[in-house]
Structures are given as C-alpha cells and as structure tokens.
Amino acid sequence: MNAKKVLNIFSSLVTAILFLLLIFMVFVVISAKASGGEPQFLGYQLKTVLSGSMEPTFKTGSIIAVKPVKDPNQLKKDDIITFMETQDKLVTHRIIEVMDKGEQTMFKTKGDNNEDPDMNAVVAQNVVAKYTGFTIPLAGYFIDFAKSKNGIALLLILPGLLLLTYSGVTIFRALKEIESPKKQNDVQETI
Incomplete structure (x- = not known):
C-alpha cells in the first residue's frame, strides 16, 4: 500500500470520526435541553452522580444509566434506585429493606459509602428509576459542561470548525494535486 492510499484512508477515517463527534455533541446538548436536564436514549435516562455516597459502586462525576420504573412493587432488596428525596432533589441509593405498610410499599435506602441508612423511607410513588x-466514570463533568452556555458554544462550534478546517485542507491538497500535473505538462511542452 502506498503512502497516498494510507493518507486517503486516514483522511476518510478522521472525517468520519469528526462527523460522528459533531452529531453526538448535538445530540447531547439538544437532549439535555429538551428533557429539562438529563439526556435520554432508547428509554434510558443518563444521570450525573453528584456525591460520593454510592462509592465505590460509582464515583462522583460519573454518568449512570437508569431505566424508569413502571411498577415500584417489583423492586427488591439490593436494587439501586433513583428517587425524589424532595421536590427538586433526586437521590440514587441502594434498597436495604422493602417495607409493606398496608397498601403502600416503602423502601429503606442507604448509600453504599454512608454509615447510616437514609433518615426517611422512600414511598413507592417517589421512585423514578432503577440503576x-x-x-x-467521570463523564458527568463533561455533560454538566455541555449544558452550560460556554459548553454549548464550544461543543457545537468547535467540531464544526474542525470539519471546516479539515475540508479546507483537503480541498487545498486536491487543487494542488490538480495543478501539479498541469505544471509538469507545461514544462514538457516547452522542452
């Protein structure tokens, strides 16, 4: 394989990677804005881990995939659930006990890294998703940055600029190759 063919394959590969990166960035930014915060893909929600309460299961700044729970009564001990602790605060902890209080199911939860269980039991209706x-690991920092104004600008504009620059270089090289044989023909005609 000659160097030119290798360069063409490499060039095509870089173009494809940059294009896929651009599409992925657009998806992340738009889905984060459309869903009110956390991106969703094929029925799974992506959540950012904000504290170390579940370490070493997952570390602060990680992204975890959770699936919305349709029937909280199917949950069992040792399942990891995401639930509404307060009106605007989601928590992801492990179920350490399932409690049936008459017609209502409640869950006693605890962070893996916490010494004590959570103070309040979780009502089944407050369970949002299951891990x-x-x-x-650490991808949550990237998602949080992607949701910021600077992140949106950088992650949408930078891949676009890279694609434009790469296209410009490719066009320049193609024009240079076209002109090179022309100059050789002109030199041969004058001899």
Missing part, C-alpha cells in the same frame, strides 16, 4: 449497571 441498570451501566456507568461511565
């Missing part, structure tokens, strides 16, 4: 076991 699926999928974690991307």
Whole structure:
C-alpha cells in the first residue's frame, strides 16, 4: 500500500470520526435541553452522580444509566434506585429493606459509602428509576459542561470548525494535486 492510499484512508477515517463527534455533541446538548436536564436514549435516562455516597459502586462525576420504573412493587432488596428525596432533589441509593405498610410499599435506602441508612423511607410513588449497571466514570463533568452556555458554544462550534478546517485542507491538497500535473505538462511542452 502506498503512502497516498494510507493518507486517503486516514483522511476518510478522521472525517468520519469528526462527523460522528459533531452529531453526538448535538445530540447531547439538544437532549439535555429538551428533557429539562438529563439526556435520554432508547428509554434510558443518563444521570450525573453528584456525591460520593454510592462509592465505590460509582464515583462522583460519573454518568449512570437508569431505566424508569413502571411498577415500584417489583423492586427488591439490593436494587439501586433513583428517587425524589424532595421536590427538586433526586437521590440514587441502594434498597436495604422493602417495607409493606398496608397498601403502600416503602423502601429503606442507604448509600453504599454512608454509615447510616437514609433518615426517611422512600414511598413507592417517589421512585423514578432503577440503576441498570451501566456507568461511565467521570463523564458527568463533561455533560454538566455541555449544558452550560460556554459548553454549548464550544461543543457545537468547535467540531464544526474542525470539519471546516479539515475540508479546507483537503480541498487545498486536491487543487494542488490538480495543478501539479498541469505544471509538469507545461514544462514538457516547452522542452
């Protein structure tokens, strides 16, 4: 394989990667804005871990995938759930006990890194989702940045500029290759 063919393959690969990166960035930014905060993909929600209460299961700044819970009564001990602790605060902790209080199911929860269980039991209606076991360490910092004004600008504009720059370089090289044989023909005609 000659160097030119390798360069063309590499060039195509870089273009494809940059294009996919641009599409991914647009998806992350738009889905984060549309869902009111956390991106969602194929029925899974992505949540950012804000504290170390569940370490070492997942670390602060990680992204976890959770699946919305349709029937909280199916949850059992050792499941990790995301629930509304207050009106505007989601918490993800492990169920350490399932309590049936008449017609109402409640869950006693605890962070893996906490010494004591959570003070209040979680009412089944407050359970939002169940942890699926999928974690991307430290990616939450990236998502939080992507939701900021600077992040939106950088993550949408930068890949676009990279694609434009790369396209410009590719066009310049193609024009240079076209002109090079022309000059050789002109030199041969004068001899």
